[in-house]
Amino acid sequence: MAIATHGTASNYLQRAPSPSGLADVVELILDKGLVIDAYVRIAVIGIELITIDARIVIASVDTYLRFAEAVNRLDLTQTEAAGLKELRDGGGNGDGKAKGMAEGAKDALSGDGDRQKERAERG
Amino acid sequence: MTLQSPTAGGADASAATALYLYGVTWADAARPQAGAGVHEESVEAVPYRELAGLTSAVESTKVPAKRRDLLRHAEVLGTALVHGTVLPLRFGVVFENSTTLVEDFLSPRYAELVQLLRKFEGRVELSVKAYFREEAILAEVVHANPRIARLREATRAASDTSTYPLRVELGERVAAELQERTLRDRQALLDRLSRLAVDVQVDQEPIEHQVLGASFLVERERVAAFDDAMNKLAQEQAPRMHFKYLGPLAPHSFVGLSAEAG
Numbered sequence: 001m002a003i004a005t006h007g008t009a010s011n012y013l014q015r016a017p018s019p020s021g022l023a024d025v026v027e028l029i030l031d032k033g034l035v036i037d038a039y040v041r042i043a044v045i046g047i048e049l050i051t052i053d054a055r056i057v058i059a060s061v062d063t064y065l066r067f068a069e070a071v072n073r074l075d076l077t078q079t080e081a082a083g084l085k086e087l088r089d090g091g092g093n094g095d096g097k098a099k100g101m102a103e104g105a106k107d108a109l110s111g112d113g114d115r116q117k118e119r120a121e122r123g
Numbered sequence: 124m125t126l127q128s129p130t131a132g133g134a135d136a137s138a139a140t141a142l143y144l145y146g147v148t149w150a151d152a153a154r155p156q157a158g159a160g161v162h163e164e165s166v167e168a169v170p171y172r173e174l175a176g177l178t179s180a181v182e183s184t185k186v187p188a189k190r191r192d193l194l195r196h197a198e199v200l201g202t203a204l205v206h207g208t209v210l211p212l213r214f215g216v217v218f219e220n221s222t223t224l225v226e227d228f229l230s231p232r233y234a235e236l237v238q239l240l241r242k243f244e245g246r247v248e249l250s251v252k253a254y255f256r257e258e259a260i261l262a263e264v265v266h267a268n269p270r271i272a273r274l275r276e277a278t279r280a281a282s283d284t285s286t287y288p289l290r291v292e293l294g295e296r297v298a299a300e301l302q303e304r305t306l307r308d309r310q311a312l313l314d315r316l317s318r319l320a321v322d323v324q325v326d327q328e329p330i331e332h333q334v335l336g337a338s339f340l341v342e343r344e345r346v347a348a349f350d351d352a353m354n355k356l357a358q359e360q361a362p363r364m365h366f367k368y369l370g371p372l373a374p375h376s377f378v379g380l381s382a383e384a385g
Contacts, residue, residue: 012357012358064294068297071261071271
């Protein structure tokens with residue numbers, strides 16, 4: 001099978017034919033695949049349960065303070081001028097120039113977003 | 124490894140008392156895999172009509188498994204996928220022997236397994252994960268939202284109790300912006316990639332900075348087109364996102380048996 005990493009920089013796209021990290025494997029074969037009801041499953045040992053290295057987003061004051069700190073740590077020197085100008089020009093609707101990739105895609109959002117929000121709020 | 128190998132004395136299968144099952148494939152596509160299995164046992168096919176279970180011997184039904192064994196399970200399925208369609212099992216299913224494998228699983232589930240193998244014929248799973256680059260996305264948020272920029276200016280100098288309420292507000296607004304961008308960009312990525320797929324499963328767990336975690340079921344002949352789409356996306360988004368792209372895999376995220384006991 002073709003394993004392609006076109007382009008010069010490869011750090012934006014890690015491509016692998018099969019899972020090589022424990023997290024990928026755990027997700028793939030401990031959570032997914034055919035299960036046969038009531039069948040003996042062999043014990044998995046020696047694997048710390050920190051299998052998911054990713055942090056689940058929880059709406060909490062701790063998270064907010066962490067985000068605030070991260071934002072304050074940012075070095076915006078290269079873009080500061082533009083940012084401040086934008087500030088001086090007013091406009092408090094939060095609709096800035098950095099639109100990301102998906103203008104107009106909001107309409108397409110389904111109920112999943114709401115579900116996720118509720119979950120975050122509960123957390 | 125600290126395993127005491129039951130095969131050390133050449134006792135091989137006779138020392139083993141149980142059978143580990145990796146997946147189900149067509150019998151004519153089943154290939155043995157020497158030493159590739161859990162505990163380095165060889166993978167053998169147990170045929171039943173035109174089906175075959177890919178199995179290897181294990182010492183008992185209570186054997187411990189280590190991370191290497193998890194990787195081997197995935198690798199055995201990956202190798203099987205090269206030879207044909209394979210239905211992947213979840214890690215850890217063990218039968219007493221080949222007779223019970225046939226009598227308890229392959230035979231009672233025969234029609235369903237054949238149907239699933241046909242359904243996944245010529246199709247593979249591709250797993251895609253996209254993450255925001257923290258600095259880039261936070262800078263984007265600061266620039267896009269004047270209130271956030273002002274709060275940042277107000278709280279930068281002093282992170283003491285006097286600015287505590289402002290820092291909480293700042294973080295809350297940042298979190299809300301991130302969530303909005305995550306949902307918006309997730310949908311945009313899905314719109315681009317789903318066109319090339321037969322089916323898609325999206326992970327809804329809100330993981331920090333993860334824009335998308337999804338598995339796509341793709342026709343083998345469209346994998347190259349999917350590769351191209353991924354490369355294009357990753358290149359376009361390189362300043363603000365990075366991607367993890369895994370596959371082709373057996374259809375782990377798409378297989379399922381009916382709940383009813385066979």
